Amino acid sequence: MSAVIALHEFNYLSPHTSLTHFLGDSAHDNYAFYQWLDTKDILPIIKLNQKKKGRRELGKVEITYAPDGTPICLGEPMVYNGYSNNRCRHKWRCAICYSKKRRLENPNHYCSDSPYGRVVYTKCHDDLRLYPKVARQSNSWTRLYSQRPAVERINKTLMIDDALETTRLRSQSRIYWHIFASFVLIHLKAQVAFTAR
Numbered sequence: 001m002s003a004v005i006a007l008h009e010f011n012y013l014s015p016h017t018s019l020t021h022f023l024g025d026s027a028h029d030n031y032a033f034y035q036w037l038d039t040k041d042i043l044p045i046i047k048l049n050q051k052k053k054g055r056r057e058l059g060k061v062e063i064t065y066a067p068d069g070t071p072i073c074l075g076e077p078m079v080y081n082g083y084s085n086n087r088c089r090h091k092w093r094c095a096i097c098y099s100k101k102r103r104l105e106n107p108n109h110y111c112s113d114s115p116y117g118r119v120v121y122t123k124c125h126d127d128l129r130l131y132p133k134v135a136r137q138s139n140s141w142t143r144l145y146s147q148r149p150a151v152e153r154i155n156k157t158l159m160i161d162d163a164l165e166t167t168r169l170r171s172q173s174r175i176y177w178h179i180f181a182s183f184v185l186i187h188l189k190a191q192v193a194f195t196a197r
């Protein structure tokens with residue numbers, strides 16, 4: 001798969017640059033890739049391919065799971081309540097108990113003996129694809145993934161504007177130079193746009 005090859009080559013060419021996150025569209029959404037990123041300690045920020053099936057059942061009663069991994073308690077998708085670093089797990093709370101307003105609207109709602117409401121935990125290793133360390137339901141994920149269009153713009157500049165897609169160059173080193181020159185150009189344009197602001 002091309003992302004694995006690209007990351008491998010990147011690591012080979014600049015071994016001192018460590019990658020913390022990988023921003024990918026849903027074409028990168030497959031288990032083998034999550035497992036590979038996990039072994040490299042790279043956090044996946046990858047959009048779900050909605051056509052794929054949801055998670056496997058964990059054997060708990062009453063809780064079902066939406067295709068994106070969100071636990072569903074009594075028909076209500078639960079609210080994402082953060083990642084615990086020391087216990088390596090995501091916390092989910094009953095949506096009705098979580099909100100004062102909704103609790104008043106549902107006076108007969110009962111999901112747990114505690115007024116705090118039902119709590120479900122999911123671990124990253126339950127399912128690396130549905131429960132990456134940065135959960136898709138969190139604000140951090142949204143903030144990080146919002147940078148993905150920039151990746152698409154760079155791909156477009158490289159492939160179409162700078163004609164890498166239709167290049168007649170064949171040797172790998174020439175292709176590297178073509179890409180290198182494109183990136184220099186992208187940086188220069190960005191510098192000009194930045195100083196012109």
Ligand SMILES: [Zn+2]
Pocket residue numbers: 094095096097109110111112117118
């Ligand atoms: Zn509840």
